[in-house]
Amino acid sequence: MQAFDLSGKVALVTGGNGGIGLGIARGLAKAGAALAIVGRSPEKLAAATAELERLAAKGAKVMGLACDVSDEAAVAAMVEEIAAGLGRLDILVNNAGTNIRKRPEDLAADEWHRVMDANLTSTFLCSKACYPQMKAAGGGKILNNGSMLSIFGAPWSPAYGASKGGVVQLTRSLAAAWARDNIQVNCMLPGWIDTDLTQRARSEIEGLNEHVLQRTPAKRWGRPADFEGLAAFFAGPASDFITGAALPVDGGFSISL
Ligand code: NDP
Numbered sequence: 001m002q003a004f005d006l007s008g009k010v011a012l013v014t015g016g017n018g019g020i021g022l023g024i025a026r027g028l029a030k031a032g033a034a035l036a037i038v039g040r041s042p043e044k045l046a047a048a049t050a051e052l053e054r055l056a057a058k059g060a061k062v063m064g065l066a067c068d069v070s071d072e073a074a075v076a077a078m079v080e081e082i083a084a085g086l087g088r089l090d091i092l093v094n095n096a097g098t099n100i101r102k103r104p105e106d107l108a109a110d111e112w113h114r115v116m117d118a119n120l121t122s123t124f125l126c127s128k129a130c131y132p133q134m135k136a137a138g139g140g141k142i143l144n145n146g147s148m149l150s151i152f153g154a155p156w157s158p159a160y161g162a163s164k165g166g167v168v169q170l171t172r173s174l175a176a177a178w179a180r181d182n183i184q185v186n187c188m189l190p191g192w193i194d195t196d197l198t199q200r201a202r203s204e205i206e207g208l209n210e211h212v213l214q215r216t217p218a219k220r221w222g223r224p225a226d227f228e229g230l231a232a233f234f235a236g237p238a239s240d241f242i243t244g245a246a247l248p249v250d251g252g253f254s255i256s257l
Helices: 019-030 042-055 072-086 109-137 158-181 196-204 208-215 224-235
Strands: 010-014 034-039 062-066 091-094 140-145 183-190 246-249
Touching: 010 019, 010 072, 010 109, 019 034, 019 042, 019 091, 019 224, 034 042, 034 072, 042 062, 062 072, 072 109, 091 109, 091 224, 109 140, 109 158, 109 183, 140 158, 140 224, 158 183, 183 224, 196 208, 224 246
Parallel strands: 010 034, 010 091, 034 062, 091 140, 140 183, 183 246
Antiparallel strands: none
């Protein structure tokens, strides 16, 4: 299983303190990587760091860092702290994200910017900040988090949909730019996954649970555990000739009417 072995590698997972990001961090820890997870809530960070330390391979350290990934100076300081604490940086998962569910006519400009900054600008800032470390190491892996709203439109998520469409295009630009540095950049497109983010959506969007179950051929919501193997695949040698791809992880939602 060398193609999935991440021993000796260091991974940064934004939003790795909960939901899909924690599922990804668990997968990377099980594959042998040392980890830095980043979020804003100290309580969630402490709990996730303690859990990941129990999962981590012998000698693989886990760091939990509080940082707003939409703040350029904070991102630069965070990447420096990781390089100093863990010695290198090979894998970046741009997973942190948020949503404000409002119709376009009700969405304020500052709400638009908050969503774009958390989802799209953060992906650019973290990728740019990690690039020198990856280049110096002779290669790296970046995995971005899109959405079904990278493909579809929804009346209640104009900023989120624009940001997640942008994440796919940014993935392609970074992949084209950094292929010569042996850095592969890919994107996952999760379907409906049971996390804090969608717990809120279930209460805000009438009939959502029934819609998801009816339309998803797998007949269930996704779970953070569905991302463990995918993360090891995109972070390891198994995916060395795949770059700029956007892969649905959706139980068939995007191919079914
Ligand atoms: P969660 O709300 O559980 O996780 C979001 C994570 O992002 C949290 O850990 C949060 O940490 C962190 N975060 C948000 N904003 C910032 C910020 N500015 N700086 C640092 N960390 C931040 O939701 P999910 O796990 O569902 O979402 C993870 C990603 O998956 C998002 O990008 C989301 O858009 C995407 N996605 C989710 C889907 C789903 O069905 N759940 C479907 C498609 C895509 P903290 O609370 O500490 O700030």
